[in-house]
Amino acid sequence: MTESGENPPQNPTPDDPTPHDAAPKDTAPKDAQAEDTTSEGAPPKGAVPEDTPPEDTAPPKDAAEEDAAPKEWPSQGPPRQEPPPRVPAPPPMGMAPPIHRRTGGVKRSSVIKLGMIGGLSTLVVGFCVAQNRYEEVNADCVDTSSRQADGSYAVVGDDYCDDTRYHGSHGAYGWYYGGARLAGRVLNGTMIKPSGSQISTRSGRVIQRGGFGFHVGGGG
Amino acid sequence: MRREASRPRDDWAATVESQGLAFHRSAHPEGLSRPYWDEGVHYVFTVDEVLDLEEQVEELHRMCLAAAEHVVAHDRLADFAVPPAWRGAVAESWRRRDQHVFGRFDLRYDGTGPAKLLEYNADTPTSLVESSIVQWFWLRDVFPDDDQWNSIHERLIDRWKALTLPTGPVHFAWTSADETGEEVMTLAYLQETAEQAGLKTVAIAMEDIGWDALNRRFVDMEHRVVRSLCKLYPWEWIVAEPFGPHAMAQQISMAWIEPLWKMLLSNKALLAVLWELYPGHPNLLPAYLDGPRDLAEGPGYVEKPLLGREGASMRVVSPGVTVETDGDYGAEGFVYQEFLPLPDFSGWRPVLGAWVVDDESAGLGIRETSGLITDDTSSFVPHRIHG
Numbered sequence: 072m073t074e075s076g077e078n079p080p081q082n083p084t085p086d087d088p089t090p091h092d093a094a095p096k097d098t099a100p101k102d103a104q105a106e107d108t109t110s111e112g113a114p115p116k117g118a119v120p121e122d123t124p125p126e127d128t129a130p131p132k133d134a135a136e137e138d139a140a141p142k143e144w145p146s147q148g149p150p151r152q153e154p155p156p157r158v159p160a161p162p163p164m165g166m167a168p169p170i171h172r173r174t175g176g177v178k179r180s181s182v183i184k185l186g187m188i189g190g191l192s193t194l195v196v197g198f199c200v201a202q203n204r205y206e207e208v209n210a211d212c213v214d215t216s217s218r219q220a221d222g223s224y225a226v227v228g229d230d231y232c233d234d235t236r237y238h239g240s241h242g243a244y245g246w247y248y249g250g251a252r253l254a255g256r257v258l259n260g261t262m263i264k265p266s267g268s269q270i271s272t273r274s275g276r277v278i279q280r281g282g283f284g285f286h287v288g289g290g291g
Numbered sequence: 292m293r294r295e296a297s298r299p300r301d302d303w304a305a306t307v308e309s310q311g312l313a314f315h316r317s318a319h320p321e322g323l324s325r326p327y328w329d330e331g332v333h334y335v336f337t338v339d340e341v342l343d344l345e346e347q348v349e350e351l352h353r354m355c356l357a358a359a360e361h362v363v364a365h366d367r368l369a370d371f372a373v374p375p376a377w378r379g380a381v382a383e384s385w386r387r388r389d390q391h392v393f394g395r396f397d398l399r400y401d402g403t404g405p406a407k408l409l410e411y412n413a414d415t416p417t418s419l420v421e422s423s424i425v426q427w428f429w430l431r432d433v434f435p436d437d438d439q440w441n442s443i444h445e446r447l448i449d450r451w452k453a454l455t456l457p458t459g460p461v462h463f464a465w466t467s468a469d470e471t472g473e474e475v476m477t478l479a480y481l482q483e484t485a486e487q488a489g490l491k492t493v494a495i496a497m498e499d500i501g502w503d504a505l506n507r508r509f510v511d512m513e514h515r516v517v518r519s520l521c522k523l524y525p526w527e528w529i530v531a532e533p534f535g536p537h538a539m540a541q542q543i544s545m546a547w548i549e550p551l552w553k554m555l556l557s558n559k560a561l562l563a564v565l566w567e568l569y570p571g572h573p574n575l576l577p578a579y580l581d582g583p584r585d586l587a588e589g590p591g592y593v594e595k596p597l598l599g600r601e602g603a604s605m606r607v608v609s610p611g612v613t614v615e616t617d618g619d620y621g622a623e624g625f626v627y628q629e630f631l632p633l634p635d636f637s638g639w640r641p642v643l644g645a646w647v648v649d650d651e652s653a654g655l656g657i658r659e660t661s662g663l664i665t666d667d668t669s670s671f672v673p674h675r676i677h678g
Contacts (some may be wrong), residue, residue, distance in 0.1 A: 210596050232504070246505060270505040278510060282534030283524065284466055284498035 110183035292402030374621035389550030401634030413556035422557035422656030426673035451488035457518035460491040521548040523626035591630040596620035602666030
């Protein structure tokens with residue numbers, strides 16, 4: 072299950088994997104020359120004609136374009152929607168405002184569903200314990216249907232918890248974090264993945280590779 | 292817009308290679324009469340033409356965003372052959388407006404009328420180094436007093452600076468399956484612009500990206516967590532690969548460049564949706580999903596696979612013209628767009644690649660072919676602005 076064991080890289084790294092070297096290292100002259108162009112008085116890229124307002128007066132530009140728009144349209148053709156307004160583009164047609172949610176990558180909902188089996192209060196306590204562990208948290212793959220009165224679960228092979236493996240319709244396997252192992256069972260942990268910790272199995276990290284890269288010729 | 296011949300620099304091959312265009316030999320099919328980078332000719336535009344084209348590009352971009360909104364709001368993702376399991380994630384990515392960096396319109400333009408949209412390479416655009424760097428240095432060497440429609444480099448740096456990214460380095464992932472080096476080159480250049488924006492970056496092969504099943508996150512070869520990933524690997528491929536479900540689960544917690552919603556713009560079904568929303572718009576050609584309709588009786592049409600690349604699997608059906616290109620694309624369906632031949636300049640047919648960075652027009656790269664379909668035999672030619 073370790074990286075160098077069962078999951079070797081599908082394509083070994085080339086001798087020099089740093090494509091960085093292929094990049095033009097010295098692109099600074101471009102900037103410098105762009106400034107030269109300006110100082111020489113040649114029209115810079117995207118220069119506005121002299122009779123138009125300065126670039127920072129956006130509203131007049133908007134108005135100018137709206138005025139100009141109709142004459143660019145051909146008269147033929149059925150009615151059509153007007154193109155969206157000029158930049159800065161407001162969200163077109165009732166679009167939701169841009170939201171960039173960054174939740175730290177924890178998708179708790181599905182895990183809580185599994186954990187409900189064991190009772191929520193126990194889970195929350197276990198979760199906090201796991202949270203307070205600063206360094207590594209162990210994980211065991213357990214049969215979630217095997218919970219006993221003491222709260223322990225039967226430990227199964229790690230590969231049962233591998234997402235890419237099909238386990239049948241009941242799917243009653245999941246990772247159990249920060250638990251104490253005792254004779255093939257584990258307890259005092261949590262089903263909720265602790266955030267901000269490095270999680271490992273007893274046998275080490277589980278890294279699968281080679282899940283991308285089955286097609287050729289991506290550019291267009 | 293005119294096409295001019297000019298004498299190539301004596302050391303042009305070594306020069307463009309030193310500027311990063313390492314693949315210009317390897318990526319080009321053998322037996323062609325001209326090199327991939329051909330500075331023996333170039334196009335000349337007036338400032339007014341470029342200003343006008345910039346307006347058209349930005350309007351097209353806004354229309355495409357409105358089309359994405361329409362597709363999500365009216366649940367049209369099936370028309371884009373987005374797998375059912377992914378439709379919700381694509382819609383959510385759009386509703387969040389996950390941050391994006393760049394894209395490239397392919398336009399038909401002959402210098403006389405409005406530009407016509409042929410497609411939007413909004414997910415995995417290439418020919419970036421040629422457009423941003425190589426033709427710029429060509430201009431400085433050969434026509435130092437002229438200008439160029441090209442602020443791609445500066446705008447990319449500004450865009451990287453403006454992004455709100457998770458902590459940790461930005462990973463740039465190429466596929467080691469790309470033997471031409473084009474993808475590595477493009478990603479290395481993107482990485483360079485991100486570095487210049489002050490970001491910490493790491494290069495990795497897509498094939499080497501690891502999934503840490505316990506911690507539920509992607510990791511690189513040094514076990515660093517991948518929280519920001521810039522790729523040139525199309526989303527339509529990712530969704531069908533073993534790590535696809537993980538990628539779907541990591542939509543909120545990671546920054547993906549380009550984001551998942553770009554699937555809606557890089558798909559040629561977009562052309563038909565745009566025509567529905569803006570029929571008769573001067574920058575659009577009639578396009579339909581359900582067949583060529585009246586185009587078959589009129590000017591003819593081009594059958595384009597929704598997810599085709601490099602001009603493959605295309606078919607032109609027009610009075611007196613039948614052209615087909617090889618390819619295995621099209622299982623996901625086709626769009627039928629009115630056939631308007633690329634303009635003929637001295638026997639060569641240019642396609643304008645108009646770059647968009649953030650939501651603004653950023654520059655131009657031109658490819659020429661002898662045929663009606665711009666494919667991997669095309670050559671990149673520089674341009675300048677004069678007068």
